Amino acid sequence: MKITLKILICAVLFMLMPMCCSAENVKRIAVLDFDSASGISNWWSSYSWGGNFRPGEAVASALTTRLANSSKFVVVEREALDAILREQKLGASGAVSPETASEMGRLIGARYLVIGTVTEFSLTSDGGGGSIRVPISGISLGLGGKANKRVRVSCECKVVDTVTGAIVMASSARKDMTVSSGGLSGFYRGYDLGGRGGELPSSALGKGIYEVAQSLANDIASGKF
Numbered sequence: 001m002k003i004t005l006k007i008l009i010c011a012v013l014f015m016l017m018p019m020c021c022s023a024e025n026v027k028r029i030a031v032l033d034f035d036s037a038s039g040i041s042n043w044w045s046s047y048s049w050g051g052n053f054r055p056g057e058a059v060a061s062a063l064t065t066r067l068a069n070s071s072k073f074v075v076v077e078r079e080a081l082d083a084i085l086r087e088q089k090l091g092a093s094g095a096v097s098p099e100t101a102s103e104m105g106r107l108i109g110a111r112y113l114v115i116g117t118v119t120e121f122s123l124t125s126d127g128g129g130g131s132i133r134v135p136i137s138g139i140s141l142g143l144g145g146k147a148n149k150r151v152r153v154s155c156e157c158k159v160v161d162t163v164t165g166a167i168v169m170a171s172s173a174r175k176d177m178t179v180s181s182g183g184l185s186g187f188y189r190g191y192d193l194g195g196r197g198g199e200l201p202s203s204a205l206g207k208g209i210y211e212v213a214q215s216l217a218n219d220i221a222s223g224k225f
Contacts, residue, residue, distance in 0.1 A: 027225075030076035030110040031064045033057045034155060035117045043123065044205075055118045055209075059155055062213035063114065070221045076110050084108050105162020112168070114220065116157030120174070123205065124150045151177040153208035157216055159225065168225035173215035175208040 034056035044053050061078060068075040084107055101113050125148065156172040 026074055027072060027112055028074045028076070028110050029067060029112040029114065029159075029220075030081055030105075030108050031060045031067065031078075031114040032081075032116075033060045034115075034157070036121065037117055037119045040118065040121050055121045055153075056116075058209050059116070059118055059153075059213055060114075062210050063157075063216055066214055066217035067114075067220065070217065072221050076108055081108055099165060101160040101162045102165055111162055112225070113160045113162055114157055115160060116155055116216075118153070118155050119172075120152050120154035121205075122150075122152045148178055149204060151175075151204045151208050153205065153212050155212050155216065157220075159220060159223065161225070169220065169223040171216050171219035171223075173212045173219075175211045175215075177204055177208055 033054070036054075036056050040055070045051065064075055064078055067073050085104075101115075105111065105113060152174065154172070154174040157170065158167045159169045160166070161168050
């Protein structure tokens with residue numbers, strides 16, 4: 001009976017070993033808001049969606065989601081991260097040196113910090129797409145031409161070990177897109193008929209942000225640290 005019990009205990013421990021090893025291999029990581037390069041102007045503030053928009057925060061949020069979907073990481077939730085940093089009066093941006101990473105890691109309970117910079121964030125037009133206003137009894141319509149919008153999102157990031165202060169990996173990503181807009185737009189008795197391009201930058205840039213974040217997440221997940 002004693003031998004049988006010992007065999008049973010050994011079998012249970014043997015089954016639990018892979019789970020323990022797997023748990024040890026899962027890294028606890030946090031993503032801080034990315035900085036924006038000094039040359040980037042806040043051109044998006046002229047759009048209805050751009051009032052409180054911050055490129056670095058958008059990239060960090062997208063990257064956090066994609067790292068959380070990886071089995072390699074336990075990711076500190078952004079709400080918890082922001083709350084801790086606010087309480088400690090620390091900034092949540094990417095302006096973190098390896099020297100200050102140790103204290104931050106201790107406070108938020110993360111072994112690794114992802115810090116980064118949005119190096120390019122632009123929306124340009126080829127200048128086309130003029131429109132003609134057509135007033136019709138209670139309706140104001142615009143017959144718009146087509147204009148090409150060119151989007152570029154570029155980022156670079158570093159992963160810092162909060163124990164040693166060392167940068168254990170670095171990565172960069174860029175996404176270029178060209179989107180056409182145009183067609184019928186205007187208002188009817190106060191109702192917005194859409195089509196004026198107000199949502200185009202949000203959609204195109206959003207896709208660029210997501211693809212850049214996915215590229216960075218793939219590099220970080222495959223990193224040997």
